[in-house]
Amino acid sequence: MSHKKSNPDPLSKFEWTIMNQIWDGSRMSAREVMEALPPEKQRAYTTIQTYLERLVGKGYLEKEKIGMVNFYGAVVSRESVVAGATNNFVNQVFAGSASRLAAYLIPNIDLNSKEIEMIRQLLDEAERGDA
Amino acid sequence: MSHKKSNPDPLSKFEWTIMNQIWDGSRMSAREVMEALPPEKQRAYTTIQTYLERLVGKGYLEKEKIGMVNFYGAVVSRESVVAGATNNFVNQVFAGSASRLAAYLIPNIDLNSKEIEMIRQLLDEAERGDA
DNA sequence: ACTCTTCTCCTACATATGTAGTATAATAGC
């Protein structure tokens, strides 16, 4: 199998911010998204609306009007978008070598012992080739 | 220690392409950069020039004119830029959790046994707290 | 019914990014 259905246009910085809210929650209105944003990411209400509409245009969200209000829900899974973005990032920054990224990452982040255990676990599985 | 000297403006996609060439090599002219680019990244000669100049403007490159020709060299280390970009990326896409990124990464990339060993090694060191 | 609030829809605009053309200067070959 190798037909990787490619996602829509890549997400821009603030588009990620919006999408993260909706993926964390579910179907949300502009107001709800706005209220869920942390203080440093607050924007004008109509700015949120603009992004929501652009994301519909790009095929990331669908809109459903209930009464007077539009609700927006994700139509692409976070997983697939994250996968695509990670790939792009690795290509851009680590010249395609994900293991180079891993090698960079591990010593440079704070991992607690539980996380370290978890990663060991994953490595074991990767080694055995469990999918 | 906590004064992280923040890099200039973030690099855009094609700016990364250019910077990677220069980091891979060293001081290069526009023509040299152009010739070093893989076929799918070929652009008009003046496009390369434009990027080089923008990168000087952003503080990533310095320009030295030798005879008629400008040569461009990096003034920020690849490491620091990669570090910054990785941070931004992790924040954007993995909501700040690098271990979540690791958890995503490990099962999703092909690691050969040498790389797996290397990462185990790194985990051991991280655990012991060797800097 | 009138007013305040809160939506939606549409429009606008600055800055960033991708992409390259033109005019002009220097140089290398005949």
Added chain:
DNA sequence: GCTATTATACTACATATGTAGGAGAAGAGT
């Protein structure tokens, strides 16, 4: 010395991204 090549400096322009204002509809409170 004239011509072809190649480099620089400057200008241009489309699309993307960040950001938001205004007009007008709908509903809430009195």
